[in-house]
Amino acid sequence: xxxxxxxxxxxxxxxxxxxxxxxxxxxxxxxxxxxxxxxxxxxxxxxxxxxxxxxxxxxxxxxxxxxxxxxxxxxxxxxxxxxxxxxxxxxxxxxxxxxxxxxxxxxxxxxxxxxxxxxxxxxxxxxxxxxxxxxxxxxxxxxxxxxxxxxxxxxxxxxxxxxxxxxxxxxxxxxxxxxxxxxxxxxxxxxxxxxxxxxxxxxxxxxxxxxxxxxxxxxxxxxxxxxxxxxxxxxxxxxxxxxxxxxxxxxxxxxxxxxxxxxxxxxxxxxxxxxxxxxxxxxxxxxxxxxxxxxxxxxxxxxxxxxxxxxxxxxxxxxxxxxxxxxxxxxxxxxxxxxxxxxxxxxxxxxxxxxxxxxxxxxxxxxxxxxxxxxx
Numbered sequence: 001x002x003x004x005x006x007x008x009x010x011x012x013x014x015x016x017x018x019x020x021x022x023x024x025x026x027x028x029x030x031x032x033x034x035x036x037x038x039x040x041x042x043x044x045x046x047x048x049x050x051x052x053x054x055x056x057x058x059x060x061x062x063x064x065x066x067x068x069x070x071x072x073x074x075x076x077x078x079x080x081x082x083x084x085x086x087x088x089x090x091x092x093x094x095x096x097x098x099x100x101x102x103x104x105x106x107x108x109x110x111x112x113x114x115x116x117x118x119x120x121x122x123x124x125x126x127x128x129x130x131x132x133x134x135x136x137x138x139x140x141x142x143x144x145x146x147x148x149x150x151x152x153x154x155x156x157x158x159x160x161x162x163x164x165x166x167x168x169x170x171x172x173x174x175x176x177x178x179x180x181x182x183x184x185x186x187x188x189x190x191x192x193x194x195x196x197x198x199x200x201x202x203x204x205x206x207x208x209x210x211x212x213x214x215x216x217x218x219x220x221x222x223x224x225x226x227x228x229x230x231x232x233x234x235x236x237x238x239x240x241x242x243x244x245x246x247x248x249x250x251x252x253x254x255x256x257x258x259x260x261x262x263x264x265x266x267x268x269x270x271x272x273x274x275x276x277x278x279x280x281x282x283x284x285x286x287x288x289x290x291x292x293x294x295x296x297x298x299x300x301x302x303x304x305x306x307x308x309x310x311x312x313x314x315x316x317x318x319x320x321x322x323x324x325x326x327x328x329x330x331x332x333x334x335x336x337x338x339x340x341x342x343x344x345x346x347x348x349x350x351x352x353x354x355x356x357x358x359x360x361x362x363x364x365x366x367x368x369x370x371x372x373x374x375x376x
Contacts, residue, residue: 089125113373185263282345303327
């Protein structure tokens, strides 16, 4: 059988996790150059305004012919059939209306063969966006949709292996990773853990973040809140902070952590959850957006926010943050009362990764999507 040549544009984390990160059957993934995106970069460097349409994939420069394009989070204006993977639905609401309509039209176009969504939350989000921008096109888009979550290899084979990495110092080691620290609930976690450490509870917390802040995610003034967070970190010897670590070092941290946290106020997906679970590290998340599809009280902890996913941070944001704070405190007290639950949930997390994100199953599913897109 002839090889299927599938083009992709970018060589970054999202594209690797969803497109070319594992071998796919009779498929050759080929990186191609987009004339539109190259022109857009040139104009940006010159300080000129770049129309969104110019940044989209249009044609190829000095590249082999491909049978199909596979994009992540964007659309194609070229003449080759294409599929796209989205983690939150397209277009982003922050875009200007003209660009949003352009994306909606492209998704409805016959050259768009498949729209790969992570789960039902993303599916519903995508249909809702199309319904608002191009009423009547919902059925066309719905027909193209197929569910496929990102792959994730196990990083430790079993919990017996994980025990070899866990510190034997009598402390329960917690970790949170993410530059959008305040959006991801890091500040709420920091405050709760700091209090509990000062009350004598045996916790150690490691933070990996540039501590990016925005006034939508906090209740007080930005500068004062950021300074308070840094002061807490500096004054508590059981809290470590790294502005940045390589992915290898992050995985090393997760292997040596008992519990990971991502109690986000807003999140598109959360690859960190998968990586932590693959390290046998149960995760504490909220119940927003895609989290219930990748986490549960069986393999981790879900904090109920009592807010719908459509709430903006400013609408009921303070009450949502209070829910998250209380939830973090309850989880930590549960762990203190029953430390064995960490291993129980860690074992379940590893089983979940093996069952739901197996690279071989992902590869086979992606091959079938490509074949269906090309009517092979």
